[in-house]
Amino acid sequence: MGPVQDTPHAKPELIASDVDGTLIDDDERVSPRTRAAVHAALDDGVPFVLATGRPPRWISPIVDGLGFAPLAVCANGAVLYDSDADRVLGAVTLSTETLAWVAELAGAALPGSGLAAERVGNSAHDAATPQFVSSPGYQHAWLNPDNTETSDEEVLAHPAVKMLIRLPGIASSHMISRLAPLVGDRVDLTYSTNNGLIEVAAPGVTKASGLRALAERMGIADAGILAFGDMPNDVPMLSMARHGVAVANAHRDAIAAADEVTTSNSADGVARVLERWWTA
Secondary structure, eight states, rough: SOOOOOOOOOOOSSSOOOOIIIOOOOOOOOHHHHHHHHHHHTTTTOOOEEEOOGGGGGHHHHHHHHTSOOEEEEGGGGGGEEEEEEEEEEEBBOOOHHHHHHHHHHHHHSSTEEEEEEEOSTTTTTTOOOOOOEEETTTOOOSSOOOEEEOOHHHHHOBSSSSEEEETTTHHHHHHHHHHHHTTTTSSSEOSSSSSSEEEEOOSSSSHHHHHHHHHHHOOOOGEEEEEEOOOHHHHHHHHSSSSEOTOOOOOHHHHHHHHOOOOGGHHHHHHHHTTTTOO
């Protein structure tokens, strides 16, 4: 695909952006140019929302970087979150039976893998709900994890918005190729890093389903949405939007699903597209 395809002319009614690898740069910051472009759209009455694999408790740094508190599709579509009110608007969970079933299959297909579960309460830091629990020996794919290490049984003991399966040393795409034929359509599998980590959600739960639910609350159809992303977990959202944009650093699957490729996340790719309609 070339650098620009199917450039839209009509002003979007809703802007949705992935966070990591898309909206923020490689230093995990919202650039001044991106912040200005987002605020110019907001000033024109066009809402801007996040659509991310992050849980609600990891949204606050993005709020600080943007300088406003957006609505957010979190956990790859499983959670709708109002960051301004710090309130979870809705969540779709995996049952304990499904968690146990996937765990058994993962143990056979991906021997040596570790398990973790993402849960959600009523707010981003709901003290009544241990929000990220991991099995003993689970090796985290990011720095400074905020997990509670517990037993394998406890990881599976409560419904979760997302299960994480971690196997360092193997590509996430290869993990999915082993597990997907076994789970069929009972759960959705995706990944946001190719570094040995796959994410499991309830069937039909993707960023597209979460974004559609959020857009319906605003009375906005798919045909009014401009979406940005970079990884396979963004593919459903890029495909459902009127205009899907992949950043230049995106995974090949995201690029294939997009209508356009902009510059990279560290070269203000999101801002460059928004500036067609809005300049600070």
